[in-house]
């Protein structure tokens with residue numbers, strides 16, 4: 001029998017397949033591109049940036065290879081770079097001088113604090129980049145907590161009052177997106193009211209709605225210097241990693257209270273939460289690929305155990321697939337350069 005013989009067509013080499021071959025669509029690059037359901041673009045990026053005092057200063061964060069804390073003038077250059085790369089938003093996180101930290105986190109209400117100075121300096125340049133600011137007290141408190149402490153308790157309502165004032169100060173300095181990361185109850189509604197009553201009704205709020213008490217924040221606490229004196233842990237306000245339904249409730253409350261965008265944090269270990277929140281509320285939903293996730297990928301790559309660029313891009317795709325509208329990631333400039341073909 002010759003192979004050209006048409007009678008071969010009746011021979012089924014593998015009756016179980018019955019013509020169903022999933023690999024057909026994967027057989028070439030063009031076909032894989034045609035079939036792909038999700039894409040990650042530069043428009044999906046938010047770049048978190050750390051600030052320090054001083055001038056012309058970049059201070060490396062040891063636990064986050066490639067990440068530096070920038071003095072205000074350098075932060076302006078970073079914002080310019082973000083604009084050039086097409087990154088839509090940068091998020092500012094201050095490393096406050098230890099001498100300026102106190103029990104009350106008073107520096108959070110100083111209109112000349114590091115964040116406000118950076119906001120004004122960047123705003124003055126008029127770059128087409130949104131500026132997002134962190135609302136929480138941990139970069140300013142001597143005890144490292146996001147809220148005010150009475151005894152060993154983090155007090156909710158007094159903290160919310162302070163967060164409203166912190167939000168207004170950031171708004172005055174030019175913040176475009178107020179992003180409360182503190183997990184106090186009722187803060188989104190209170191901040192929305194405070195903003196509206198001060199003619200900031202157009203200012204957006206991105207709520208850290210489902211923020212877990214996570215070990216993955218370790219390198220960040222180094223970066224902003226809130227680790228050294230952290231008293232205890234944050235489990236009385238950040239969520240228990242064992243819970244899902246509670247995350248949906250948090251997101252629901254934040255949206256009801258006026259959040260324009262919501263966030264899930266950490267990112268990769270919590271893709272199930274991201275997915276359920278997105279599916280349930282259909283609101284703009286973001287993932288924070290936190291410092292520990294960044295550090296893990298970099299550390300494995302430094303050891304030659306993983307390809308950094310591939311792991312970085314694959315993680316972005318995972319966020320999109322789970323339903324993210326965007327991702328806060330320290331890889332943002334690197335990803336943007338890659339997507340720009342630079």
Ligand code: PBG
Nearest residue numbers: 136138181216217220290291292
């Ligand atoms: C605290 C805050 C944290 C992060 C952002 N805002 C850490 C914490 O809750 O201690 C973590 C971000 C990261 O790990 O990259 N307001």
